[in-house]
Amino acid sequence: MTLFDPFQTQFDSLEEFAERISKGLHCPITIEDANHRLVAYSTHTDDTDVARISTIMSRRVPEKIINSLWKTGVIPQLLRSGEPIRVPDIPEIGLYNRIAISIWKNNDVLGFIWAIETNAWGNEQFLFFKQVAQATTNKLLQLHIRKHRKEEQNQEVFWKLLTGHIISDDHIAEQFQLLQLSVPKNFATVVFRFQETIKEEQQISYLLKTMQQFYIPFYTIDQNELILLIASASPLTVQTLKTFISSFTDKIKECFRIVVKGSFGGIHKQLSLIEKSYKQALSVLATKKKFPDQTETIHGYQELGIYQFFDLLLEQKQLGNFDNPTLEKLQAYDKKHQTTLMETFEVFTDCDNNLNQAAKLLNIHVNTLAYRLKRISEVGEIQINNVHEKMKLYIDLKLIKYGRM
């Protein structure tokens, strides 16, 4: 039997193209772009598995499936060569026997074509499939360029937002609509700081587009910083953003063996607060740098708590506006008697006044800790049950450290 030659006629759309291939191969066809977004699919109804259905329904390949395809080495292989490969059953994700091929332009992969192998393919089919992939290149390329152009526009708008160049909420919403992006109801700015200038732009872009937890209308890369706008129709919570950051940094670590630090600023509804949220995210990273130990699990600006004040307070402290006699006395005592009252107080407060936990951290007996605390109140002339004084001492203590850096 001779295969139908799809290249003889003109095609208006990729949909039509997919349909023709499907008819030629007698099996369902799906075309994706490089980020596993659905580009086109055939309407071949028989023999369609769960994986394909969910891909089509959500107009992208579900993350679970992408992960699985990475783990089983399918995607890596597709990214290495343009040869069609046979993908075995992965019943856990509802994916059955299929053939996949990547679409190339020079050294870049533009997308993928998937065919469910309903009837066993021979050499003929494989050859045809390769030709199909080559023929798809141009179509996809146009799509790619259009997208690329759009992304450049996005970049420009995003930077305007980050630097506060568009002030009114309405104007910002307008920009979103012009770029055909839905206006976010709730958003937060997320920043990932890499140790070096980011070179893995392609892969990161790929990662972001395949992690489908959030709607990310904008993202950009600035030197060693990856900046995202994360949006959601439902209220964003600190917790979800934290897990997003953890999972992203984990993934980066896994893929590139690079340690990155992530943070997010305020969660807002007002679009004009994007700049503020961005600055807050940067502020978190700065604080994390100064207090690596205390802020290890902190990612959100909210979580910074009193550290939010520190720049301001430090400034005043350096003007001599806030001295702390208690602190001075404790410091003098520590120095004279080779004790560690200050550290004791710090750790104790860090542990939220939990004796056991603090004692463990300090490697001392609980009673020793209690004794020291009593001593601190005597030496420092501080009422240990007065919250205000304790907070002040704690803040001043941290400020000293903060100021040193």
Add this chain to the structure above:
Amino acid sequence: MTLFDPFQTQFDSLEEFAERISKGLHCPITIEDANHRLVAYSTHTDDTDVARISTIMSRRVPEKIINSLWKTGVIPQLLRSGEPIRVPDIPEIGLYNRIAISIWKNNDVLGFIWAIETNAWGNEQFLFFKQVAQATTNKLLQLHIRKHRKEEQNQEVFWKLLTGHIISDDHIAEQFQLLQLSVPKNFATVVFRFQETIKEEQQISYLLKTMQQFYIPFYTIDQNELILLIASASPLTVQTLKTFISSFTDKIKECFRIVVKGSFGGIHKQLSLIEKSYKQALSVLATKKKFPDQTETIHGYQELGIYQFFDLLLEQKQLGNFDNPTLEKLQAYDKKHQTTLMETFEVFTDCDNNLNQAAKLLNIHVNTLAYRLKRISEVGEIQINNVHEKMKLYIDLKLIKYGRM
């Protein structure tokens, strides 16, 4: 027997005068000014009791004795009339039988003369004693005027110090020496705020001079404020200053039935910090006015703790630099559900995280409190074990109250 007439000859000093009276009456004589400072005393050695010895040794009547003489009505009586009175034994304070008289100039008492009644006095002696008192007036008056002039100088210098017009420590020390005041090693500025303009200047001056706990090189009255410089050679502690303020306010309440609020600024060694200490004392009073409940037992600037920051933070808050989503969420929740999560958190933190105490204050069951706290962490998206966030929330909460006033 005729008494020796002391008025026949001239006297260079009050000491000599006292000596003559002593010889005339055959008993020890002590002359004090209106503030019970020793002015002169005879060297008559026999029959001198403990009270007299300690008065002479410290060059003033000990406070314990003054208190006792007030309580037994001796001093009030002396302040009412110029008649000599017989003071019965008060063994508890080592004071034995004596005769006392006040020295008058117009309607003011300039001082007192004390005679220990070693041999029973008759009319003759009493008459002579009255003449002696009258003769003392002029001598004491000169002393009084000299003192008064000196006090006016003091006032001027003190205000210069309070307003920071003398900058260098050396210059300030020089001023102290010029006024024949010993240079304080440790000092603090204390301010008492009366409800109305202070009219009881004389009595307050008397009180201050008779309360001998501290060296008070300067004091002044400004409208309804009494400002003191309290000094000591040994290090001043917060505790001693607190008890001073309490005892002074108690005394004012007792004497004039007036409620006054007292405060003190920073305790320093550097004299150029007098202005700062003064401002801090005023700052304490301002804060006490805004948070009467929380700051009831607070008198020192140190004790203000985080309230020290409040003016600064409020300013920033009004600039919109510090929002607190947690607070907003809790406020919204409280309003919607008629709950009191914010107050709960505030009281709980005020109680230094003590569940029982806070529950009692809130009139709720301990478990209810625990439940609410869990709720607060859910609703406010706050990690209840994160000290920084809790402090921030607490501060923001107080700032709202602060800002309202």
Add this chain to the structure above:
DNA sequence: CCATTGTTTGTGGAAATCCACAAACAATGG
């Protein structure tokens, strides 16, 4: 050298906290 003070660790019992679970009731939205 001794006496004093400061520091760490231990013991043991009273008090407080934590936690899970349950009953009772109010408020809410369908």
Add this chain to the structure above:
DNA sequence: CCATTGTTTGTGGATTTCCACAAACAATGG
């Protein structure tokens, strides 16, 4: 109306904290 959710109060038992007291040892100053 019911079902659900939120709120308050209660019970009971494991764990932790609080407190007073004591033993051991180091550092200090006379």
